[in-house]
Amino acid sequence: MFYEDLSEYTYQDEDTFGDRESFYELWYRPEYVRLNIGWLEAGKPYSTGPVPAGFVEKLQAIQQVQWMNICLGVHECDLCPEAEAPEGNGEIRIPGEVGIAYAAPFLITHYITVHGYRPPQVFIDAVLAVDLDAWAATRWPDVPFPWVPEDAERLLE
Template identity: 75%
Template sequence: MFHEDLSEYDHLDDDTFTDPESGFYGTWYRPAYTRLNVGWLEAGEPYPTGPVPDGFVEKLKAVQRVQWMNVCLGVHECDLCPAGDEPPPEGNGELRIPGEPGIAYAAPSLITHYVTAHGYRPPRAFIDAVLAVDADAWASVRWPDVPFPWVPGDAERMLE
């Protein structure tokens, strides 16, 4: 599913965080922030390439270990990988990274693969936002809280 970097995200109306420990409990809400697409790549569509700053990939992986956003039952295979003996990596969710006030970046779960395997270079604003995440604080969050700072207090939570 291709979307231009920094175009407005419109795939889903609500954002849903799933508890990674149970895989069942969820928190969902209609975001009050604007979501901007980053890293929605597709074969045949051009994308920027180049190096990313030291520490970026590690921080992105740390976020992905603790944040389960819009996890779907189906999967999306990387269609940038050449056909071969090994199946391509699959993704089935998204990330939310807070940017400047009122902006959150919406990236597919395959974004780390795109950076490391295909040389994708996300927009500088996204890189800076990822590097600004306090990954240790996000990792310490326990259910029913979620590792993202802009969840409204009236978000619906499935607790049982």
């Protein structure tokens, strides 16, 4: 599934955050603009190059605490040989400047570490700005993302 970096995210109308310790979820229609990052596909060009020290580790740590748009099906990396292709089934949201959130697939760290993908600098800066300690300490009914509206619907069972 390919989307050009920094194009507007249109795959799903709502954002759904799952609680990592239960089956609880909350969902809402975002009031922020979502921009695509790292939706790569074989045969489509993408930026390559080094990323700053500590960036991948921070991105992986964010993926451990934020469960976003988890799907029942999986998406395989089609840049890898079929027998070796890892799978992903969710997304992450990273807040950028006010009113902008970056939408990336869960496979983004794989794309960076194995395929040399280099996300746009604004995304790198946004990831590095995340207060990981605050996100990791977040517990239900809050989620590790700052722009969830007060009227978000919550599924409690």
